[in-house]
Amino acid sequence: MNGCRHFVPLLEPFRDGELSPADVVDVEAHLVECERCAERVRLGEAMRSSLKEAVHASAPVTEAFEARIRMALAAESEREERINAHETQGRMLSWRSIMPLAAAAAAVMVWAASANNRTTDGGGSRHAGMDELASPASVEKLLEDLVSNHQRSAGPQFMEQGLLPQLESEVGVPVKAPNFKQYGAHWEGVSIVPVSNQRAASLRYRIAGHRLTVYVYDASRMPVRTTLKERLVRDEPVYVGSRHGVSIAATERNNGVGYAIATDLNNDESAELVASIY
Amino acid sequence: MIRSGRLTSKAFETDALAELPALLGVATRLTKNSADAQDLVQDTLLKAMRAREQFEAGTNLRAWLIRILMNTFINRYRRGGLERSVLEGPDADPLADGWISAQTMESMRDPEAQALRPMLAAEIGRALDELPEDYRMAVVLSDVEELSYKEIADIMSCPIGTVMSRLHRGRRLLKGRLYEHARAMGIVGPEAEVGAKAEPVVELDQYRARKAVHS
Numbered sequence: 001m002n003g004c005r006h007f008v009p010l011l012e013p014f015r016d017g018e019l020s021p022a023d024v025v026d027v028e029a030h031l032v033e034c035e036r037c038a039e040r041v042r043l044g045e046a047m048r049s050s051l052k053e054a055v056h057a058s059a060p061v062t063e064a065f066e067a068r069i070r071m072a073l074a075a076e077s078e079r080e081e082r083i084n085a086h087e088t089q090g091r092m093l094s095w096r097s098i099m100p101l102a103a104a105a106a107a108v109m110v111w112a113a114s115a116n117n118r119t120t121d122g123g124g125s126r127h128a129g130m131d132e133l134a135s136p137a138s139v140e141k142l143l144e145d146l147v148s149n150h151q152r153s154a155g156p157q158f159m160e161q162g163l164l165p166q167l168e169s170e171v172g173v174p175v176k177a178p179n180f181k182q183y184g185a186h187w188e189g190v191s192i193v194p195v196s197n198q199r200a201a202s203l204r205y206r207i208a209g210h211r212l213t214v215y216v217y218d219a220s221r222m223p224v225r226t227t228l229k230e231r232l233v234r235d236e237p238v239y240v241g242s243r244h245g246v247s248i249a250a251t252e253r254n255n256g257v258g259y260a261i262a263t264d265l266n267n268d269e270s271a272e273l274v275a276s277i278y
Numbered sequence: 279m280i281r282s283g284r285l286t287s288k289a290f291e292t293d294a295l296a297e298l299p300a301l302l303g304v305a306t307r308l309t310k311n312s313a314d315a316q317d318l319v320q321d322t323l324l325k326a327m328r329a330r331e332q333f334e335a336g337t338n339l340r341a342w343l344i345r346i347l348m349n350t351f352i353n354r355y356r357r358g359g360l361e362r363s364v365l366e367g368p369d370a371d372p373l374a375d376g377w378i379s380a381q382t383m384e385s386m387r388d389p390e391a392q393a394l395r396p397m398l399a400a401e402i403g404r405a406l407d408e409l410p411e412d413y414r415m416a417v418v419l420s421d422v423e424e425l426s427y428k429e430i431a432d433i434m435s436c437p438i439g440t441v442m443s444r445l446h447r448g449r450r451l452l453k454g455r456l457y458e459h460a461r462a463m464g465i466v467g468p469e470a471e472v473g474a475k476a477e478p479v480v481e482l483d484q485y486r487a488r489k490a491v492h493s
Contacts, residue, residue: 051406055403
């Protein structure tokens, strides 16, 4: 009769389902007789399930990661479709509602660069220092950009809030969605937009039929608040003003993140909303 | 899941996304770093999407994706010669559970307090990361992702016998670590008797050959 010496090497392939039916019968017969080998198999099974747990617990697929992968794959299939459409003429392109992040960022760069060309009158430095940024004229230009982007009707580039953490590399500061639930706001989506020659995240909401845009930006580069009027809401300073019938309210956090709201609500309401971000 | 002709990108996307947990698990164990692992998975899926006509319908998509992931990893982070020589070295010590009693194995398998489970899982994750890469991958691909020896051999570009010995050695090392851990935590007592005669490692085909001679 064969002893453990013969069966031990078979126990792993047995557990792994890699033995021939004849070998399986032999091993099973041995396991009935041999508690020690039976325990070897049970320990192996227990380790397998612990390993599964350990590996999957340490590498959870987050919503943001899945969204990132979806976007990358969508961008790739769009690229393919473009090439195919090129090859087979007259074929319709199918457009996706979610634009790939890279393409969107590239478009913004081009757009921002051309906007920059229009506003710098010959010879001026592209890399505007803080003084130049803070001049009343350039701050007004900034506010104009906030307002005109708010009024633009193009849909947001991304709908998933899970993507926001990834926008930090585009905007330069962490992007978080303010919680406006208490005001009955509905999330619509987010885009990266050029403002002056900086980039900001533009978060779209809708409150009772009114459109609301929340910009998240690097406050050290975009001195939005400087030409607005300071007022205190619940002891916190916010900066409020109107341009072209659009109310703008801004606030800055200690960590250098600026928030500005553009909305067709009135100034009291926009001040209240922006103060709630504290 | 047999499809004829070119998989549409949408169909591919749906199937591939279902494998995200497996890919991220393997990538995390390879890179030991979650940011690198995420990049690796993204690269892998883009490559796979472009190469999807090469995927043989009816075969295991997970195995195919992991093969691409592994190649991408190896190309990007070339493995040093030092680790290799350790991995391919001869099996220094034979079957190590020879001196762990069935009772001890049982205590290790079944720590009475369920509260120990998360700690045990963390310990297992750490022990796994300490294994040489080839052992670690064999164990992850077999025990966690449930690939066959043949699929693992294809992914690791080695014979099936090598997969078996890597699996065996990797599992044995893990078991040793788990035993140390269990002992340190007082889940099992120290073994009274050490050094029972070592049992030799016998490859499956050798066993079959021997069996054929006897019968």
